[in-house]
Amino acid sequence: NAGVTQTPKFQVLKTGQSMTLQCAQDMNHNSMYWYRQDPGMGLRLIYYSASEGTTDKGEVPNGYNVSRLNKREFSLRLESAAPSQTSVYFCASRGQGIPGNTIYFGEGSWLTVV
Amino acid sequence: AQSVAQPEDQVNVAEGNPLTVKCTYSVSGNPYLFWYVQYPNRGLQFLLKYITGDNLVKGSYGFEAEFNKSQTSFHLKKPSALVSDSALYFCAVSVTTDSWGKLQFGAGTQVVVTP
Numbered sequence: 001n002a003g004v005t006q007t008p009k010f011q012v013l014k015t016g017q018s019m020t021l022q023c024a025q026d027m028n029h030n031s032m033y034w035y036r037q038d039p040g041m042g043l044r045l046i047y048y049s050a051s052e053g054t055t056d057k058g059e060v061p062n063g064y065n066v067s068r069l070n071k072r073e074f075s076l077r078l079e080s081a082a083p084s085q086t087s088v089y090f091c092a093s094r095g096q097g098i099p100g101n102t103i104y105f106g107e108g109s110w111l112t113v114v
Numbered sequence: 115a116q117s118v119a120q121p122e123d124q125v126n127v128a129e130g131n132p133l134t135v136k137c138t139y140s141v142s143g144n145p146y147l148f149w150y151v152q153y154p155n156r157g158l159q160f161l162l163k164y165i166t167g168d169n170l171v172k173g174s175y176g177f178e179a180e181f182n183k184s185q186t187s188f189h190l191k192k193p194s195a196l197v198s199d200s201a202l203y204f205c206a207v208s209v210t211t212d213s214w215g216k217l218q219f220g221a222g223t224q225v226v227v228t229p
Contacts, residue, residue, distance in 0.1 A: 004157075033216075035219075040221050042219035043158075043204065043219040044219075045216055048216060058216065090158065100146045100165040100208075102148070102163060103217055104160065105157040107156060107157040108155075108156070108157050110155075
């Protein structure tokens with residue numbers, strides 16, 4: 001019963017490098033999300049996908065792109081990493097994009113950009 | 115726009131004493147309210163939520179929260195804290211009119227329970 005799985009767990013990048021964070025869920029959920037967590041700021045929504053084939057910007061989308069590859073997978077790409085993107089990234093999913101449904105989170109990906 | 119405030123960066127409590135973590139919110143419309151807990155180097159775990167109905171909501175690990183519409187609050191409580199409750203707690207809100215159900219999070223409150 002894996003739930004939401006993210007890879008990699010830890011990554012160090014040099015400024016200007018690119019990388020993709022992978023996320024997969026095995027709960028047959030329709031909606032998926034990418035959040036970033038920074039000290040004192042809680043979690044902020046980067047992008048979300050209400051259903052397979054759709055994506056939309058959240059609160060802090062600049063510098064990121066996403067791909068909803070299929071119903072299970074939702075990846076986050078940093079095309080040219082910047083130190084300001086040093087953060088903890090969380091993927092999450094929800095059965096349907098209904099406000100009352102619970103969102104379930106992965107274990108996080110710790111990214112450092114030097 | 116919706117927002118969530120957790121007025122305390124840190125709450126210190128002795129083991130066995132009552133624990134309260136405060137949360138207030140601001141939304142246009144009716145809120146759905148959530149509490150999550152995060153242990154070190156881990157993801158967020160769902161504790162409980164208020165959707166509708168009874169204002170007192172019971173959740174995992176002996177936690178409960180009370181929805182107060184007039185005070186726009188949703189404080190998390192536990193009658194007797196354990197050392198293992200030491201973690202980072204997040205309050206979050208979404209609104210019934212948001213068809214995609216996006217969550218707005220508070221900044222988090224660090225709970226430290228001492229033996």
